[in-house]
Amino acid sequence: MRTQVPVVVAFLTGFALLVSFFFNENTWIGQISSEIKIWVTIVGGFTLLLGVVSITRVNWAAVKGRKEGWGYKVVTLISIFAMAIPAVFPSTWSPLFGRAEGSIYDWLFVYLDSPMMATMFATLAFYIASAAYRAFRARTPESTILLLTATAVMLWRVPMGEAFLNLFPGNIPEFLNTYIMNGANMAVQRGIIIGAALGAASMSLRIILGIERTYMGKG
Amino acid sequence: MNFIEIFEIWVIAFSTLALFSFLYKDNPIYKLAEHIFAGLSAGYYVGLIWDTVILQQLWNPMLDGRWWLIFPGILGILMFARFFPKFSWVSRTSLAFVMATTAGIFLISQLHGLVLPQLKATMLPLVSDAGIAATFSSIIVIIGVISTLIYFYFSKEHVGALGVTAKVGIWFIMISFGAHFGYTVMGRVSLLIGRVQFLYEDWIGSFSQIF
Amino acid sequence: METMDRRWIYLMVAIAVFIPFVFPANFPISITPETQKLYDAVEALPDSCTVMLVFDYYPSTIAECEPMTTAALHHFWRKNCKVITLSNIPLGGPSMAETVTRSIPPQYNKQYGIDFVNLGYKANYVAVLSGMGNSIESIFPTDNSGTPLSELPLMDSVYNYDDVAFIFEVADNATADYWVSIVNAQYGTPMGCGTTAVSAPKYYAFVDAGQFVGLLGGMKGAAEYEMLVGEKDKAVSGMSAQSLVHLLIIGLVLVGNIGFFLGRREEREAKI
Secondary structure (H helix, E strand, O other), rough: OOHHHHHHHHHHHHHHHHHOOOOOOOHHHHHHHHHHHHHHHHHHHHHHHHHHHHHHHHHHHHHHHHOOOOOHHHHHHHHHHHHHHHHHOOOOOOOOOOOOOHHHHHHHHHHHHHHHHHHHOOOOHHHHHHHHHHHOOOOOOOHHHHHHHHHHHHOOOOOOHHHHOOOOOOOOOHHHHHHHHHHHHHHHHHHHHHHHHHHHHHHHHHOOOOOHHHHHOOO | OOHHHHHHHHHHHHHHHHHHHHOOOHHHHHHHHHHHHHHHHHHHHHHHHHHHHHHHHHHHHHHHOOHHHHHHHHHHHHHHHHOHHHHHHHHHHHHHHHHHHHHHHHHHHHHHHHHHHHHHOOOOOOOOOOOOHHHHHHHHHHHHHHHHHHOOOOOOOOOOOHHHHHHHHHHHHHHHHHHHHHHHHHHHHHHHHHHHHHHHHHHHHHHHHHH | OOOOOHHHHHHHHHHEEEEHHOOOOOOOOOOOHHHHHHHHHHHHHOOOOEEEEEEEEHHHHHHHHHHHHHHHHHHHHHOOEEEEEOOOOOHHHHHHHHHHHHHHHHHHHOEEEEEEEEEEEEHHHHHHHHHHHEEEEEEHHEEOOOEEEEOOOHHOOOOOOHHHOOOEEEOOHHHHHHHHHHHHHHHHOOOOEEEEEOOOHHHHHHHHHOOOOOEHHHHHHHHHHHHOOOOOOHHHHHHHHHHHHHHHHHHHHHHHHHHHHHHHHHHHHEEE
């Protein structure tokens, strides 16, 4: 019962969508598949909320247990509620509620959340520069190829670097675009895309047939 | 620029500099900003899902007569059974539904939308009418695709002809990864430029309004 | 040298990225064939057709992706296209679509609901992309703000992908793959892609196979598109800083390798 029901649900759902690919949307199988897709967008929404509940529980437990850094966890909890609560009230009650421009939700996103996320990722520029200096070494022929290609691409993709490359005879930027990016790089990416897609397709078949059940967890 | 606009710019500048302060060393201001960021991001999901999924996709259509949407609603609520160890197995049905839908769409789309078009684009005449350069390009692409696929084929030991082809594959892969590294540097630097553009143009620009 | 405090490197990067804003140096920005192809494809669209502009990026990559969506919107509205925006990104996607569309309308006198619509976000992008092939309204019964699609004049003539002339996907993640494998492959809608530099090398394969008509790779791609559209903005102005930091990183790699080879030689000599 605990595993059979999910396996049957997985088979029927997956099979319906698989078969619907070969039928018009106006057929009954097409309509079933269309309805399943609407249903899954709803269930998918709940899965995101699951993550939020999980974060709230973890932080709440840390605050309750007065664990190290619990004060910061209070800040996280306040931030979650400050963003979430005004957003779930209808904007008809007050322009500060809801998600529209001028709401608390929109303000917190535009002036705090969005720039903070951008900054978090911007710090990676410093780390990658440091890593390039410390770890990017021409130890072997393979790593030398990698290093040379990376250097050439870094030069080519910026105006100052391209002007420098143009000082040399031959059209180096065109060579890089034709034979590196659209040649060797494209061929490798194509190989990886084909391999990964075959893997994804076979995994999908395993899920539909109930062979792959690891997503269910234990118990 | 009015007072509110200046205040908003300074809020962004403070949060930006607070997060950058970690580059010097870990400190309480950074930690505070980091926890605010984590909380706001989680809270954003609640507002979005409440409005776009629960109200727009579930509740309002149900009120309009599509009562059967109660079933995905129940499947969604069952997901929360994961928080109760005794009943966590109940959430498997919802999870199976989501996984199988994705699998059902993927099975065909990955083959039809990725494998076949990419193979088709590779199966080109080796000798091109467009000239020597085009012929050379075609040869590079065909050798690159085959040798990469063989490099990632681990069911047989890489010896003999297979080993030589895999060795060619690794050389191609290194070129591609080098290009990837160059592009990654570019991407990360661009993100930093975005923040510096704000700090220089908007924040430092606001100084003249205040001082 | 190898034991140098990493914070000195951070300081060098910070200086290198700031200097060009104080003392800008303008080098010519060349247009790569991938960007030109995308521009030409949009240029060749019939006037007043309906297009989709997809905001599949997080706020983390706003510096690379927003110049693309902004330039694309200028290009579409200059051609009088009707624009449908949507996002498959739960963290910020619909808000960024609102911000970008809000920032441009006065210039072109475009009205919400008639000339552009923001569908917003729905969960599970695989089902969303596939479901819109049957009917957009089945997946998005309302727009981002909750207005039923039946009340938006633009959506009267748009039922599914058959009514969309072009899809401009701007992404910082794998959603671009699904737009290709689900939408382009099954419904045949022409598609162009703007992506972060990190993802760009992969998508050359899609351009070569004709699955994308063209490609914008990172801030440089965005700068090229801004040049072509004639709206020089943040991407173009960021190119000088990009140049200087690249040169700095190449210099650091060079110094690091010289140190490495000198160290190896010393080790060898010590052994002898």
